[in-house]
Amino acid sequence: MEYDYLIVGAGLFGAVFAHEMTAKGKRCMVLERRPHVGGNVYTEEIAGIQVHRYGAHIFHTNDAAVWQYVNRFAAFNHYINAPIAMYQGRVYNLPFNMNTFYAMWGVRTPAEAQKKIAGQIAAAGIAEPKNLEEQAIRLVGQDIYERLIKGYTEKQWGRSCRDLPAFIIQRLPVRYTYNNNYFNARWQGIPIGGYTQLVENLLKDIPVQLGSDYLTERDNWQGRFGRLVFTGPMDTYYDFAEGALEYRSLRFETETLAMENYQGNAVVNYTERKVPYTRVIEHKHFEFGTQPQTVVTREYPQAWSKDAEPYYTVNDERNNALYSQYAARAAVEPQVLFGGRLGSYRYYDMDQVIRAALDAAEAEING
Numbered sequence: 001m002e003y004d005y006l007i008v009g010a011g012l013f014g015a016v017f018a019h020e021m022t023a024k025g026k027r028c029m030v031l032e033r034r035p036h037v038g039g040n041v042y043t044e045e046i047a048g049i050q051v052h053r054y055g056a057h058i059f060h061t062n063d064a065a066v067w068q069y070v071n072r073f074a075a076f077n078h079y080i081n082a083p084i085a086m087y088q089g090r091v092y093n094l095p096f097n098m099n100t101f102y103a104m105w106g107v108r109t110p111a112e113a114q115k116k117i118a119g120q121i122a123a124a125g126i127a128e129p130k131n132l133e134e135q136a137i138r139l140v141g142q143d144i145y146e147r148l149i150k151g152y153t154e155k156q157w158g159r160s161c162r163d164l165p166a167f168i169i170q171r172l173p174v175r176y177t178y179n180n181n182y183f184n185a186r187w188q189g190i191p192i193g194g195y196t197q198l199v200e201n202l203l204k205d206i207p208v209q210l211g212s213d214y215l216t217e218r219d220n221w222q223g224r225f226g227r228l229v230f231t232g233p234m235d236t237y238y239d240f241a242e243g244a245l246e247y248r249s250l251r252f253e254t255e256t257l258a259m260e261n262y263q264g265n266a267v268v269n270y271t272e273r274k275v276p277y278t279r280v281i282e283h284k285h286f287e288f289g290t291q292p293q294t295v296v297t298r299e300y301p302q303a304w305s306k307d308a309e310p311y312y313t314v315n316d317e318r319n320n321a322l323y324s325q326y327a328a329r330a331a332v333e334p335q336v337l338f339g340g341r342l343g344s345y346r347y348y349d350m351d352q353v354i355r356a357a358l359d360a361a362e363a364e365i366n367g
Contacts, residue, residue, distance in 0.1 A: 002224045003029045008214040011039020012350060013340035013357045015202040017229055022206050022359035029225070030203065030286035031212040032231075036196070037203060039340075040311070041350065043120060043194030047256050047293040049284045053312075055250060056267050056281050057195060060188035061351035067187040069354065074198035079286055083267040083279075087147045094269065095182055097175040104143055110176035117141045117174070121309060135166035140174060148206035156312075157248065157300050165316060169321035190286045193222030201304040227364075231340035234326045239285060240306075242325045245345060246318075247310035251300040253277075262294050276300060313345050320345075337364075 003023055007014045010032035018028045036042050037214065039056040058081045061067050066187050070076070075242075085092045101113040120141030129135035136145045149172075153161055164231040191198045214221065215236060230237055235245045266285035270277060277298040304310055313319070323345040330338055339360055341348045350357070 001224050003027045004226045005029070005229055006031065006214075006221060006225035006227075006327070007229040008103075009039065009229075009340060010037035010203065010208055010210075011231060011340060012041060012199070013343070013360075014039075014201045014229065016354050016357035017339065017361050020205050020358065021203045023242075024361075028206055030206060030208040031214050031217075032208060033213045035210050037182075037208060037210070037266055038199040039231075039234035041195040041199070042066040043196050045194070046254075046295050048291045049289055049293075049295050050287060051254065051283045051297070052281065052286070053197075053252070055297075056286075057350065058183070058286075059189060059350050060185035061181040062186050063351055063355055064186075064353045066354050068357075069358070070191075070198065072211045074193070074195075077192050077287060079190045079266075079288075080188065081182040081267070081275065082265070083182060084265055085148050085152075085271050087151075087271045092148060093180050094148070095175060095177075096140065096148070096175040097180065098178045099180060100148075100354075104147070110230055113176055129166040130163045132164035132168050133161035134162070135169050136172065139169065139172045144172075144310050148271050150271075152269060152271040152278055154273050155278050158303055160164070166227065183273065192287065193207075210283050216230070225352065226335075228336045229316050229360075230336055230338050231343045233342045234323070234330065234338055234345060237336075237338075238329055239328060242329075243312050243322055244306065245322055246314040246316075246328075247304040247308075248312040248314065249302050249304040249308040250311050251302050253300070254295060254297040257296060259292050259294055260292055262288075262296050266277045280348075310342060313341070313347055315346065318349040336340055359364075 005028045007018050007028055007030045010030050012285055014030055018030050022028050041057045042053050043050045044053055058079065064227050083094045085094050091102065092103050094110055098110065100114060101107050107113045107116060117140060119141060121138060124137045124142065125133045125137040136149050149159055157164055166190040233245060262282050263280060267279055269279045277300045279299050281297045282294055284291055330336065337360060338344065339356060340353060
């Protein structure tokens with residue numbers, strides 16, 4: 001065997017796993033289908049600005065060990081995620097807080113805001129929500145739903161909120177404070193200099209082949225490794241034998257503008273259905289940039305096909321049942337470890353991916 005582990009995917013899961021196993025003396029090879037490492041957290045420099053190529057990524061965690069771990073490979077700044085929403089030319093803070101409620105109704109105290117929301121919930125009279133629309137109104141009332149949830153959600157999922165199941169929204173964050181910090185996590189920030197160098201440091205001195213698709217090169221690797229770590233979609237590994245898992249995809253339009261400041265915030269959500277994109281990202285604000293130019297990206301949700309990039313898992317009843325069928329196949333194939341967001345068919349935050357990779361590596365060593 002040339003390698004103890006062949007690791008498919010140079011995103012966070014693959015990079016962390018490869019680093020940990022190499023540190024334990026194992027021989028690892030990493031294959032990456034794209035022409036760069038980093039997976040969806042990849043950043044590239046444009047006009048002196050670190051651009052988040054595949055959408056905004058803000059690191060946040062309550063896991064002290066994970067926070068200490070990532071700081072071994074990159075220095076993090078003190079960026080706080082405080083997105084805003086634009087609806088019919090008016091600006092609202094996210095998550096829903098007292099600044100949001102003041103802009104919406106002119107209320108100034110938590111008691112006034114609570115009364116307003118409770119009144120709208122009572123007026124709707126929804127006891128058993130039948131769809132996402134009814135669930136959202138039952139949680140936050142009509143105004144917040146209409147202005148800040150409905151259009152954004154329908155663009156994101158490509159269908160009416162009345163046609164989406166209620167379970168998609170289990171809860172909605174409502175804060176009766178003037179706090180615009182989107183996350184409740186104890187630690188958050190952006191790697192100074194971007195995420196790519198964090199992943200490159202994880203993979204330092206580990207062989208990586210870019211532009212290599214394991215699924216089309218399986219025969220070339222036959223017999224050359226002991227164990228496979230696969231971080232792509234599980235259905236692709238099994239050549240869609242049980243059927244295709246569903247995802248939502250994204251399209252990005254990025255441009256460099258000859259101005260210092262385009263929108264004054266890193267992330268602005270556009271919550272009207274008629275606006276085709278869901279958000280605009282101005283990348284320099286992630287690192288408090290002072291460059292004379294700026295780079296902005298518009299993010300367009302789109303339907304997924306087998307040729308499109310999968311971004312968001314569709315964890316409804318049908319797809320979860322289908323994934324269970326693939327997981328049953330994987331359970332009797334012990335030489336393959338599936339990991340990461342795609343391999344696990346669930347939405348992971350970055351810290352959760354890293355925690356899962358660290359736990360998987362520990363299990364390999366101790367198992």
